[in-house]
Amino acid sequence: MMSSATIIAIPGIPDVRPGMALPDLLVRALHAAEIRPSVGDILVVAQKVVSKAEGSVVDLAEVTPRAEAHRLAGETGKDPRLVEVILRESTQVVRVHAEVLITEHRLGFICANAGVDHSNVGLGPDVVCLLPRDPDASARAISAALGAAFETPVAVIINDSHGRPHREGAVGTCIGAAGLEPLVSLVGRPDRYGYTLRTSVEAVADELAAAATLLQGQCDEGTPAVLIRGVPVKEGPGGAAQLLRDPARDLFR
């Protein structure tokens, strides 16, 4: 038996602006492209368009940096107003080095600049984009709209590009999830030779987020939403926080 999966870039998604109803816009783009989601499909949506639609953007012209922001800006060469926004989004500064500021985001992600980003915003020279306020809720809203429009449950992942401690380059990472289990445990199941797996837990939602990034692109021809079809996933409520490691269990530090 041959099995395969398909990653489909959804065409025709317009430039997303604050206030647009992204779930409806995605439904319309799927209709227009004659792509009908079916059971087991996963729609992966780039964080940037979710944040923009929800208005999770800040005009740096309206930001007054605190003293710590000025200090960190001096260390990193960043705009103090940008650092102020990063600090507002963070629970702690993890590392400051040269031009890099790694923090723990209020949602628990450890990433550069708390996910605050200048690229692909297009709302003015000083407007930066934050992560969505509640990416799981954003995923649930999109999943509900797709479910209503296509009369089928569709899992949704919100993804973003994150760097990794030990490896170069960023990879697509799940920051919000609805309708599927982000982690799949194989513990206790037999391998193909009958050996019982003892430690295998697969971060399927991160693998889907990474797979989607391969077609999303970051430059001019952005395709922020991608449908993945044919990957066996487990239905579930979602919740990207399951993918976060309790700092006490971070064995790599």
Add this chain to the structure above:
Amino acid sequence: MMSSATIIAIPGIPDVRPGMALPDLLVRALHAAEIRPSVGDILVVAQKVVSKAEGSVVDLAEVTPRAEAHRLAGETGKDPRLVEVILRESTQVVRVHAEVLITEHRLGFICANAGVDHSNVGLGPDVVCLLPRDPDASARAISAALGAAFETPVAVIINDSHGRPHREGAVGTCIGAAGLEPLVSLVGRPDRYGYTLRTSVEAVADELAAAATLLQGQCDEGTPAVLIRGVPVKEGPGGAAQLLRDPARDLFR
């Protein structure tokens, strides 16, 4: 324009045993399945079958643990002979905690148990599998065999499941690469609004490795090789070491 990518699990790959010529075996499986690789396709092969074919396996019955192996075995509850094999594969022990032993593998990967694994080996109760001696060379050999058989250059990635410091669950990760650039830099290119990207480097090879894992599975019905078609990659010599971060630049620790 609609763009899409396909991930095809190659059927009919037999149980791989030490000494088998894996490149030929993959060519035969592709022929039998009537899958003809074309330019831009990437074949992703699970580390386990590469290691087994190359004889990168060790029978613990033949291993005599050093004193440090006995000590670490006591701390982790692991078999001292397994710990001895892990130490032989490692340049340093990064962390010991409860049942977990994180080391730096001689190839530079920081991972649990130096990639030494009991599962899906099937060569006897005490036989464990190591990472391939030189996964880039393994990838090049497979790429050369595919190139000769199908008269087209085919990129090859060897992948393995690795845990991550800050996140739960393992994801497919590139440990060997031939025929493509593992990292794609977007630095200096304009985003869709003309903003010049300053920090975007994408670990495409890791994203391909993760995408492939979605179909490889770890249990009874293993499909160790997966062809990915339709993802824009840059031709290049490969080399998974490019994906390793210089420890001095590890900003997350």
